[in-house]
Amino acid sequence: MSSKARIATVSLAGCFGCHMSILDIDQRILQLADLVEFDRSPINDYKDFQGRCAVGIVEGGCCNEENVHVLERFRRQCDVLVSLGDCAINGGIPAMRNNIPLRECLEDAYLKSPGVYNPAGTVPNDPELPLLLNRLYPCHEVVRIDHFIPGCPPPADAIWDALVGLLTGKPVAPVYNRLKYD
Amino acid sequence: MSRVTFTIDGKTATAEQGQTILKAAEAAGVYIPRLCACKDLVPHGSCRVCSVRVNGRIQAACVQIVTEGAIVENESDEIREYRRNIIDMLFVEGNHFCMFCEKSGHCELQALAYRFGIAAPRYRYLYPKREIDLSHPDVYLDHNRCILCGRCVRASQDLDHKNVFQFVERGCRKRLQVDGEALAATDLRVTDEAVASCPVGALMRKRVGYAVPVGRRPYDEIPIGKDIESPGEE
Structure with missing residues (x-):
């Protein structure tokens, strides 16, 4: 295993928009490759950790039990855990169900909505499907989070600044127009 | 004098x-x-x-x-800390989802959070259940985003010489109430000062959202208050 710092990324209840914004650092991805080795991430499609990581980046909040297990595993495997984007921080779009009972959400989606074709009249309950939580939980309500990068998605420059700061130990001075909630 | x-x-x-x-x-x-x-x-x-x-x-x-x-x-650090806490609490107390809010980039609450450099609030989100009043043909009232500042209450009374809005209940139950069954039953007009007075996305004109592109909205590049600190500079 190389001596470079390892980073891992994951998308929980997110849309992969934040991962797209990671790619948006453009040519700097070559510099990043000099600095780090990618561990578990959708970028290399590794499904599990290869070793201990310096930085873990989490997109999306927790909407089901699998999200919670993955997030807890990230917390155990990573020295620094980063909430990337609004969904990880405040739940975002998936949190719109937070004040509607789960049963009502499922019945509406699978039974009652106009255009639903569901002759069995049941809500999917295959054991392969992760169980939904009663509501969406932001990541910092499930595990300790060390660093937050808001935005929908966060600007690539904000991600770059944070990564450089975390990996070199020298925090980058905040820039006004790189802190965004939209 | x-x-x-x-x-x-x-x-x-x-x-x-x-x-x-x-x-x-x-x-x-x-x-x-x-x-x-x-x-x-x-x-x-x-x-x-x-x-x-x-x-x-x-x-x-x-x-x-x-x-x-x-x-x-x-x-001072102390005052800054007090203010940051108030802003944090306003964010967790309502449902402030900037990513799909038409007010984003024009919102004074969001702009203050940007100015204070808040990446995430320190408190737990409450995700309250609140109503949206879409009854009026030209204006909507989204209680999810209301911060109970009372600007619409005062603007309606003092500038529009109407009485469309009032607060009802107390403490954590306090909320904005309109003078009628719903907004459509009031004498609110889209041109009223009350509509323009809302600092957040609670009281909004219909059909004008997202007109200004991202990057050119009032608080995209210039922090709130900059006009007071260095007037004439853009």
């Missing part, structure tokens, strides 16, 4: 007799963050974002009158 002399963050300034600290500071080129205070409206003193320390006591700058020799602290 005689003037009074005071200091704000160690800087000496003068104010008109009877002027509020907020207005006097503004005239001296010092921005005091605020949400419920708004030009042309009688100050309300409810949001407490403009809290300053005056001669050792915490006061709301929008309602406190400057006195001769007053020593005002505005930019």
